[in-house]
Amino acid sequence: MTATTDFTHDPAAKSWVSGAADHPDFPVQNLPLAIFSTDDGRIRGGVAIGDYILCLPASAELLTGEARKAAEAADALHLNAMFAMGPAVVTELRHQLFRLLTDTSRQAELEKHLHRDDVTGLHVPFHVGDYTDFYTGIHHAENIGSLFRPDNPLLPNYKYVPIGYHGRSSSIRVSPAQVKRPSGQTKAPDAEAPSFGPSKRLDYELEMAIWIGQGNDLGEPIPVGEAESHIAGISILNDWSARDIQAWEYQPLGPFLAKNFHSTVSPWVVTLDALAPFRSAQPARPEGDPAPMDYLAHDTSAAAFDVQMEVFLSTAKMRAGGDAPHRLSTGPMTAMYWTAAQLVAHHSVGGCNMQTGDLLGTGTLSSGEDGGEGSLIELTRGGKQAIALPNGETRTFLEDGDEVIIRAYAEREGQPRIGLGECRGTVVG
């Protein structure tokens, strides 16, 4: 998978779709996929081009071969059937769409399948069979670990095992989401017994979502060298967390109610094809770190993705005052200690079967520098240092009415910017 051989990476290519060439997220070089609905009640798959969505099933008549079948398979409530056809088919679909969308002679045929003003919403792009959240953000792991174990923030297994746990599929929702503050048991360190009530330490987590395309059979691990071909693409993930519930419940089996009340994903699936020009070498492991074990060892010279994430906060008072959302921090996808391929290989190495539409969270991605904290618990040093907002408000954790907006994009000199769109959620009491 190299950037240079794929004509869809041609930076000079421009779509005839109005505004697409200058769109900050969705130029013709991106063509991310989503499930969308229109005011006639219809739900189906589409492709973003500028501010428009091209209806996939309606476009099928203009496509040929496997690409046509893929567009037809997108006539569904989820993208599972389409991505289950395999990466070569999705590549071919994007190639044919790229040609049509850059060829002005096809404009008349295609533009009748573009939607904008009649779009009523976007949906969770996949039926998610299983959701796994990893913990690959090493700086996040260090930041969190140092709150509990200042002298020894990383546990001994961290640099050997891609640490992860099973999450809750049923409560995954699409951006923009209303996130109801969870109630649960919490126990103050000095309290005799726990008490019950709404979480007082509600937090966001800045993550990327990795979607599984083709799965594997039970008992048949995916070799790390083939793992990327099982990835459909990536989105943005906010893994909302109730820190006070988590602290009391998580021993010995891990987070449960602290995380399962809601997880928000952005609607657009950006393919690894679209991100190829933004590949980079997986950052070298610090000296002294163990080499990945054989089943995790692969060529990492282009296994990371230069994707930048930004998180913004918009409080109710800010919105009432007409203030723009305030950027809290940024986080790079290259903060992953393990590559996406290593996550897939590890997940399946014991025989666990992955299925199309499975969601892998990267874990919170913090940069390791001030301003690069991927959650409020890190930004506020465990809730001890409130952050000041430009309008005079302060925050340690999220309050009702707070909207968290995560944006992500890939940018590189000489290439059109490839955007992931945004992942928004508002806390409600």
Next chain:
Amino acid sequence: MTATTDFTHDPAAKSWVSGAADHPDFPVQNLPLAIFSTDDGRIRGGVAIGDYILCLPASAELLTGEARKAAEAADALHLNAMFAMGPAVVTELRHQLFRLLTDTSRQAELEKHLHRDDVTGLHVPFHVGDYTDFYTGIHHAENIGSLFRPDNPLLPNYKYVPIGYHGRSSSIRVSPAQVKRPSGQTKAPDAEAPSFGPSKRLDYELEMAIWIGQGNDLGEPIPVGEAESHIAGISILNDWSARDIQAWEYQPLGPFLAKNFHSTVSPWVVTLDALAPFRSAQPARPEGDPAPMDYLAHDTSAAAFDVQMEVFLSTAKMRAGGDAPHRLSTGPMTAMYWTAAQLVAHHSVGGCNMQTGDLLGTGTLSSGEDGGEGSLIELTRGGKQAIALPNGETRTFLEDGDEVIIRAYAEREGQPRIGLGECRGTVVG
């Protein structure tokens, strides 16, 4: 829900189906549900009666009202649509089936829908959206905890929080199953670094499966007093565990690859209606234990179920020698520290939405006495004391070719025995 008002609990009732009255598991008082297939390739829902399966969709023509619709909804690959109709509908279906199966004047109409010799298999009864495994077996928690923390086996949250974690849905399989031994990272306590290979400490876990019938909306907790009406029924669960993989990976986020390679369920869903005569008071909490918090407090005078479980081992050598399976231990469902209703209420109290077909494991149910250990790690005291089998073999953990058979049943003087059937799995290398 009292035993006395339901005519299907009449111990004198007998079905006209040959052998059903004396069947150890499936007399007419049980009528558990499953998904089955026949040699014509058809898959659909059925009800056990003796050694036969009554086809639900085919029987619909003999039913009326909602019961008929329920039988029609069982014309599917899973029982989700049928159980989503709600507990009253399923009760009515069982009532009408009971009348037909005990009324000899209906025999001719009904017996053409009975299957036995053409049955080719049973299937996982539900499409499982999410699988949660609890840790309610307090004696198991004490046994496991004492291996790691002899002076303080139970963590401080255990008696306040129904501890649970999210499991893996995709690898749930039905009995009889072939269970491939997982490979993974393990680290001996005295080793410098982990190594990779097949698990050497493969274990079973004796659990019950609780299936969710009707779910709840995100953000709308299920009150504990209504929780039982959200339970479709119960089955047997073997939550296979690779202890050596678990020991190395589980900090800080809980078990992952140690559990997700395979979980086996028994095929028959035994309803709480069928188990009503076997209800008992939830065992009193030991003096000094905290009372359940308000959201978990309910009338527990008949909230437990007198279900007995038994686990048998059949090694390849035993089978070759014609030896019967050897009973390793027994475990009572009343070893649950929390009631089934409390598990449902806790799971949803933060707003998490349950869906029809969700699977809740009880956690390993050990009795707290010798012979009542629900797993090999308990039976062998952490692998230190091998157990002797009657044919001279010994075991600490499972070897390739070992078959684990779990049976469960409810028995009480004056009532026909209600069986759960069995949950079988054979380890393959």
